[in-house]
Amino acid sequence: MNRGALRDILEQALAGMGVTGHEVRLERPRDPDHGDIASSVALTLASRLRRPPRAIADEIAGRLELDGTGIASVEVAGPGFLNFRLSASRVFSVVVEILRRGELYGRSGDGQGRSIMVEFVSANPTGPLHLGHGRQAALGDTLANLLDWTGWAAYREYYYNDAGRQIERLGESVACRYLRHFGVQADFPDDGYHGAYVVEIAERLAQAEGDRWVDAEPEERHAACRRFAVRVLREEQDRDLAHFGVRFDRYFLESSLYTDGAVDATIAALRETGHVYDRDGAMWLTTTAFGDQKDRVMVKSDGSPTYFLPDVAYHMSKWRRGFHEVINVQGSDHHGTVDRVRAGLQALGRPRGYPEYLLHQMVTVERSGVEVKLSKRSGGYTTLRELVEAVGADVVRYFFLMRKPEAHLVFDLDAALDHSDRNPVYKSKYAHARMCSIFRKAGMDPDSMTPDQLAPEGLDLSLLEHPRERELMGRLGEFPELVRRAARARAPHLVCEYLEHTSGMVNSWYHAGNPTRNPDLAVLAGDPALRAARLALTGAVRVVLRNALTLVGVQAPTRMARRVS
RNA sequence: GCGCCCGUAGCUCAGCUGGAUAGAGCAACGGACUUCUAAUCCGUAGGUCCCAGGUUCGAGUCCUGGCGGGCGCGCCA
Numbered sequence: 001m002n003r004g005a006l007r008d009i010l011e012q013a014l015a016g017m018g019v020t021g022h023e024v025r026l027e028r029p030r031d032p033d034h035g036d037i038a039s040s041v042a043l044t045l046a047s048r049l050r051r052p053p054r055a056i057a058d059e060i061a062g063r064l065e066l067d068g069t070g071i072a073s074v075e076v077a078g079p080g081f082l083n084f085r086l087s088a089s090r091v092f093s094v095v096v097e098i099l100r101r102g103e104l105y106g107r108s109g110d111g112q113g114r115s116i117m118v119e120f121v122s123a124n125p126t127g128p129l130h131l132g133h134g135r136q137a138a139l140g141d142t143l144a145n146l147l148d149w150t151g152w153a154a155y156r157e158y159y160y161n162d163a164g165r166q167i168e169r170l171g172e173s174v175a176c177r178y179l180r181h182f183g184v185q186a187d188f189p190d191d192g193y194h195g196a197y198v199v200e201i202a203e204r205l206a207q208a209e210g211d212r213w214v215d216a217e218p219e220e221r222h223a224a225c226r227r228f229a230v231r232v233l234r235e236e237q238d239r240d241l242a243h244f245g246v247r248f249d250r251y252f253l254e255s256s257l258y259t260d261g262a263v264d265a266t267i268a269a270l271r272e273t274g275h276v277y278d279r280d281g282a283m284w285l286t287t288t289a290f291g292d293q294k295d296r297v298m299v300k301s302d303g304s305p306t307y308f309l310p311d312v313a314y315h316m317s318k319w320r321r322g323f324h325e326v327i328n329v330q331g332s333d334h335h336g337t338v339d340r341v342r343a344g345l346q347a348l349g350r351p352r353g354y355p356e357y358l359l360h361q362m363v364t365v366e367r368s369g370v371e372v373k374l375s376k377r378s379g380g381y382t383t384l385r386e387l388v389e390a391v392g393a394d395v396v397r398y399f400f401l402m403r404k405p406e407a408h409l410v411f412d413l414d415a416a417l418d419h420s421d422r423n424p425v426y427k428s429k430y431a432h433a434r435m436c437s438i439f440r441k442a443g444m445d446p447d448s449m450t451p452d453q454l455a456p457e458g459l460d461l462s463l464l465e466h467p468r469e470r471e472l473m474g475r476l477g478e479f480p481e482l483v484r485r486a487a488r489a490r491a492p493h494l495v496c497e498y499l500e501h502t503s504g505m506v507n508s509w510y511h512a513g514n515p516t517r518n519p520d521l522a523v524l525a526g527d528p529a530l531r532a533a534r535l536a537l538t539g540a541v542r543v544v545l546r547n548a549l550t551l552v553g554v555q556a557p558t559r560m561a562r563r564v565s
Numbered sequence: 566g567c568g569c570c571c572g573u574a575g576c577u578c579a580g581c582u583g584g585a586u587a588g589a590g591c592a593a594c595g596g597a598c599u600u601c602u603a604a605u606c607c608g609u610a611g612g613u614c615c616c617a618g619g620u621u622c623g624a625g626u627c628c629u630g631g632c633g634g635g636c637g638c639g640c641c642a
């Protein structure tokens with residue numbers, strides 16, 4: 001758009017009035033009667049100039065040079081707003097731009113190609129993925145898409161905590177089930193994992209490797225069970241994530257931080273900073289010097305590190321690998337760790353806000369207003385897989401994204417299972433499929449249309465003068481700015497909001513043009529020029545819907561199968 | 566007790582850098598449609614933006630204090 005140019009012209013006019021260095025803000029008015037772009041600059045200048053805002057606005061309007069800017073008119077309204085209206089050709093031109101850019105429409109260059117890492121999911125391989133992980137998977141993946149679309153080199157990483165006490169307990173739990181499988185009496189470990197999946201794993205181990213670990217030393221048996229269980233669970237998590245449409249560039253193993261000496265090196269580096277002291281036989285870091293609420297133990301009195309230390313070592317690895325921009329997607333139940341990890345990193349000289357965090361609240365599932373738990377296998381919590389099997393990956397992804405991350409998410413099963421336009425996921429899919437259906441009806445293949453076919457020489461878009469069409473074009477033109485805003489605000493839900501609102505407009509436009517009831521508004525009108533213009537708009541709508549759906553990771557089908565009830 | 570987050574229509578939630586008359590979906594109500602443009606469409610009503618102060622031309626949005634809810638506050642991860 002030509003917002004920058006408009007800002008320049010406004011600043012020029014202000015300079016003519018002796019005003020410089022005043023911020024000129026442009027916004028999109030909510031009410032279409034207020035034009036396409038509005039500025040409140042006269043209001044913000046009122047106190048500085050000690051003049052009524054409307055008088056200032058009038059003077060600015062009189063000084064503007066709008067020739068050749070694509071602005072058709074300016075008017076002073078309300079308490080002193082300047083409302084600008086784009087020329088018609090400006091509005092139409094977006095259709096051609098969209099058709100030309102196709103699947104690139106909406107991309108921009110904020111990031112200038114710089115690297116950024118999004119770390120997400122990072123579940124311990126001690127059980128199936130739960131809904132919190134699912135929300136993270138959707139958020140992290142879409143955030144990475146948004147960053148990619150705004151010019152960043154986005155890198156997806158998954159951190160496996162495969163080295164701690166949790167894993168030991170998993171091994172012990174499986175070992176117990178394994179022994180019992182062979183009729184051997186065994187005590188279940190305190191704080192062991194109780195889910196049915198532990199029994200499954202033990203039985204699979206028995207099947208795969210027989211009873212060879214029954215008489216082995218307990219340590220060996222635990223180790224064998226741990227290795228087997230971690231492998232099985234990792235495979236299962238990877239499969240679940242793949243079904244969910246999420247891939248990672250790298251899986252980073254916590255255990256590697258021990259084997260390659262990174263943890264020891266981190267201890268040594270922290271010691272050198274002078275922020276380390278010993279007390280009660282443990283090694284502490286003065287994280288309070290960097291804003292934490294209390295100092296933290298790095299190495300326990302038994303000589304083993306707390307989780308805090310590998311976390312710092314891990315983030316030093318991220319930095320060393322060139323990721324000076326990192327976003328960690330985590331459940332807000334981990335927010336207590338943010339300050340201390342940053343404190344440890346600050347002690348080592350990393351910048352104050354490194355890394356950035358996107359924290360999200362938990363997910364609960366409701367049916368008919370009552371909370372439900374689908375927890376057949378896990379022993380307590382609903383797994384991602386169970387939910388995906390119940391309503392489909394597209395619906396789960398979209399529902400996980402449609403609320404802002406910092407708000408608690410109520411997953412409404414009734415709404416999710418609804419396959420009508422009332423379900424926002426289907427509403428958007430239908431809108432897309434409907435555009436494709438129009439093309440099929442016109443004898444064109446929606447999968448193989450070129451921009452030249454849709455926007456041929458002599459295309460007259462000025463024929464699109466119906467208010468619905470004007471409104472729709474304006475909406476499509478906002479998509480690139482929306483993508484930028486969503487990426488900058490780390491707010492994937494804005495894309496859902498855009499999709500839902502836009503799809504509503506599209507469906508309403510489509511229904512209004514029902515050929516049997518309202519042939520005047522049908523895309524496939526009798527008049528060839530009008531028909532071509534409307535087909536171009538149809539194509540542009542299709543591009544934007546598909547691009548938006550791609551961003552959130554939802555399929556954009558060219559046709560919807562009719563459901564047999 | 567301390568820290569972070571949330572509080573907007575009956576329900577679930579949007580609301581851009583503070584901007585003009587606070588929006589959407591569901592539910593409710595009223596019409597239309599009987600269809601290969603789909604699993605309908607159009608419209609109406611619905612509000613103490615949790616409360617009280619403050620900042621200013623202007624506050625749902627920013628600040629302070631309360632109230633209500635979630636989460637966290639370990640030599641657990």
